[in-house]
Amino acid sequence: MILSSFSAVALAVIFPFVWAAPTIKQVRSVTTASERLGLKWIGGNSTLPKVLVLFTGGTIASGSAYGALDDTQYGQLSISGELIIARNPYLFNHSQLAVSNWTTKDSSTGTNDALVMNMTRFAHDALCSEDSDIDGAIFTHGTNSLEETAFLMDLLINCGKPIVGVGSMRPWTYLSFDGDANFFQAVMLAGNPDSRNRGVMVALNDRILQGFWTTKLTATTPDAFGQVMGGELGAFLNNMPYFYNTPTTPIQKHEFDISAVSAHPSYPALPKVDILYAAREFDGRLVLNAKSNGAKGVIIAGTGNGGIPSGDKEISEAMKTGLQVVVGTRSPFGASSPARTSTWAKSGYVHVIQARIMLQLAIASGFDMKRTVDLFEGSLRKAIGQPL
Incomplete structure (x- = not known):
């Protein structure tokens, strides 16, 4: 039977699905840790190492309202992790970066076990999960307790990927700010394949320190950090890492299970x-x-x-x-x-x-x-x- 023009129009109105093929929406499954965690990568070259920036602030993000000669009374001004990165375009010649912000108005990272533990859990997931597409990580930190966070992460994150603690001893408003160089060197260290299986490291003042042994030895000078034992791992030449020896593990280091630790009643601290x-x-x-x-x-x-x-x-x-x-x-x-x-x-x-x-x-x-x-x-x- 041949439909009249009127009948065809009427049927098209009443039963539109007869005349149009259904549209199937394609939903792509999440395949990487970066996508799952909502990380946004900065940098134009997708072949370069992906380095996660765990940003907790610290002196490296602090400035002084009292001028360029003040390096003791600062803290009135601050900059974000993205602004620290923007200060140094050379970073994008060597890496892709994504910032995960762990700053808080209520308390300092250095005084809050729960905040540090949650950041450590996040880093463990980002670096050690089966879907991880991230090569390494750095964390900015106030130098007063940087060694504590480095040691904690060293005992809890042990999948071989580099993690580097970094900070500065001078605010970014100071006439010879050390934070830009420290930050650049930390990223170079975290993205370097030779950094694998060395545990958590600390990059400050052209030195590569082992997180397990690192402590703050002086209160205010740029060369503030050293090791109580073990010796430095290496140094930076032309801002690039050079290791003195092959990877080693401290005898007294014990690798704890982060899942077991997180099951304790003290969680999230x-x-x-x-x-x-x-x-x-x-x-x-x-x-x-x-x-x-x-x-x-x-x-x-x-x-x-x-x-x-x-x-x-x-x-x-x-x-x-x-x-x-x-x-x-x-x-x-x-x-x-x-x-x-x-x-x-x-x-x-x-x-x-x-x-x-x-x-x-x-x-x-x-x-x-x-x-x-x-x-x-x-x-x-x-x-x-x-x-x-």
Whole structure:
């Protein structure tokens, strides 16, 4: 039957699907960590290494309202991670960059375990997931506690990809700002294939430092950071990284499972661990006070190779109630060596600042005091033939 013109028009109005093929919307599945995490890459050359910038601010992003001679009273002005990148177009000759912002108005990254842990979880996902398309990462940080975040990440992110901590000792308004060079060098380090399997590193003042051993040795000068042990990994020549040796791993390093740590009731932060400084007439009641204030562990910066002048009775009392105690040395270098019989753990060559983080992770991982002693002392006792 042949339809009249009127009938054809009527049917087209009533049953439009008869006359038009259905439109199928193509939905492309997410295939990379970058897409899944919403990262936007800056840079025109897609063949260059992708370096994730975890931006937490710090002196590198701070300026002074008091002029170009001030490097102690700054903080009134600030710039973003994107502006730091825009200051240095040379970055795009060597890398693609994406900024993940971890700044907050409420608290500093340096004073907030939960913020640092969440950033570490994000970095672990970005770098270590099966869909990761990212070659390495850097994190900007205030230098007051940069070493703490570097050490934490070093124990929790261990898939071989480079992570580099970077900051500056001078604000960007200062007449010889060190942050631009430090930032550039950190990106070059994170994007370099030779940086793989070296753990977390720190790039400051033309030095390549090992995150596990790095500490801040001076308060205000550009050459502020050094290593308590292990030696520097390398240096920057023409702003490019040069390594002195092939990759190595510190004997006292323990790789913790970030999933197990995150399952602890302290999530999203970490168990509370305090640091006490020992001197003549050390008051052991400070340890009891720490326990009553919610501490799950205490680090004591002991004298010499980890001595505690007094307070043994109170420390033992606190430990009977479940407090874990690790004793390091207040000296900047050297070991807190094991006693023949362990009452508490001695930190070995791990500096007290880093020992606090290691103990936090151990407690979050379910370690009891005996296992914590083995964590800190095991390799030292084996070396000197002194069993637990």
